[in-house]
Amino acid sequence: MNNSPSVLVIIPAYNEEANILHTVQSVMQFGYDYLVVNDGSTDKTLQICEENHLNVLDLPQNLGIGGAVQAGHKYARQFGYDIDVQVDGDGQHDPNYIGALIEKIQSGSDIVVGSRFLIPTTGFQSSFLRRIGITWFSNVIRLVSRRRITDPTSGFRACNKKAIELFCNKYPSDYPEPDSIVYALAQGLDVTEVSVVMKERQGGTSSISGFSSVYYMIKVTLAIFISAYSK
Amino acid sequence: MSVSIRIAIVFACLLLALYVIRLVSTDKLQLRYSLLWLALVVTLLLCSIFPVPIYFLSSFFGFVTSANFIFVAGFIFVILILLSLSVTVSRQALAIKNLTQKIALLEKNSSSS
Numbered sequence: 001m002n003n004s005p006s007v008l009v010i011i012p013a014y015n016e017e018a019n020i021l022h023t024v025q026s027v028m029q030f031g032y033d034y035l036v037v038n039d040g041s042t043d044k045t046l047q048i049c050e051e052n053h054l055n056v057l058d059l060p061q062n063l064g065i066g067g068a069v070q071a072g073h074k075y076a077r078q079f080g081y082d083i084d085v086q087v088d089g090d091g092q093h094d095p096n097y098i099g100a101l102i103e104k105i106q107s108g109s110d111i112v113v114g115s116r117f118l119i120p121t122t123g124f125q126s127s128f129l130r131r132i133g134i135t136w137f138s139n140v141i142r143l144v145s146r147r148r149i150t151d152p153t154s155g156f157r158a159c160n161k162k163a164i165e166l167f168c169n170k171y172p173s174d175y176p177e178p179d180s181i182v183y184a185l186a187q188g189l190d191v192t193e194v195s196v197v198m199k200e201r202q203g204g205t206s207s208i209s210g211f212s213s214v215y216y217m218i219k220v221t222l223a224i225f226i227s228a229y230s231k
Numbered sequence: 232m233s234v235s236i237r238i239a240i241v242f243a244c245l246l247l248a249l250y251v252i253r254l255v256s257t258d259k260l261q262l263r264y265s266l267l268w269l270a271l272v273v274t275l276l277l278c279s280i281f282p283v284p285i286y287f288l289s290s291f292f293g294f295v296t297s298a299n300f301i302f303v304a305g306f307i308f309v310i311l312i313l314l315s316l317s318v319t320v321s322r323q324a325l326a327i328k329n330l331t332q333k334i335a336l337l338e339k340n341s342s343s344s
Contacts, residue, residue: 071332
């Protein structure tokens with residue numbers, strides 16, 4: 001089993017008609033099993049998936065990124081995958097690094113996060129304001145769980161069976177990335193990072209911008225504290 | 232507290248109680264969600280029918296008039312009701328999320344087999 005764990009790449013997609021096909025094709029190049037989770041898209045995402053016979057799980061309602069990713073974890077659990085890897089549907093995450101995430105899982109981590117900041121790289125580093133936000137979350141996480149997570153908002157991550165089981169039972173619904181790391185750490189799981197290079201999103205817009213970013217900062221900070229101190 | 236305001240409160244409470252009971256009897260409101268409303272009505276009714284303890288309590292807490300005390304008591308109930316509704320909404324959101332995921336997985340299984 002150690003030689004060849006079964007791996008499922010989960011690709012949550014909400015209105016990603018511009019990117020989804022390219023993202024899936026680049027994952028398929030590496031020969032991984034994949035699952036597109038169509039999160040109630042209102043554009044042609046589902047149609048594109050069906051026309052190209054992609055493996056797609058179609059949520060009848062929009063659940064938000066947390067509910068979509070959790071649906072992917074449930075699928076992975078149902079089919080007994082050893083590892084699942086979340087790769088966002090917008091093309092920011094380079095499938096070249098999936099192998100590195102999996103290797104790190106095999107060397108004993110429960111969750112591995114692909115980080116843009118672990119080792120300084122030349123790739124997409126996000127905007128200045130966002131980096132301030134990321135640094136803030138990183139420091140809050142270090143404060144509550146004494147672990148150094150350099151890129152807590154990264155959605156590029158791998159989970160082993162233990163983490164899949166944990167996230168099937170409970171996963172934050174919106175803005176889940178930093179919160180889920182703290183939750184996993186509080187439940188005794190081992191979360192580590194590997195360095196990755198990210199691309200700028202190929203199309204579509206980020207879910208976080210403008211005034212909602214203030215809301216995002218407050219909400220996620222509160223969520224981190226609650227997750228850290230609840231059992 | 233003047234007699235007229237006490238009568239007004241009693242009258243309003245009776246109307247509310249009748250309306251809540253009617254909603255329950257016509258299946259528009261579940262009994263479990265009516266209980267906090269009925270508790271609110273009973274409390275306000277008791278306060279306005281037997282005002283003497285209220286006079287004591289409101290002067291103890293420093294309310295200018297005991298009618299204010301009754302309004303604050305009612306307000307606290309309303310806050311509790313709102314909070315319980317938020318809990319209910321959250322519980323239902325979780326249930327809907329789980330059901331949505333389950334439907335998607337079942338549909339997936341049945342279409343691929």
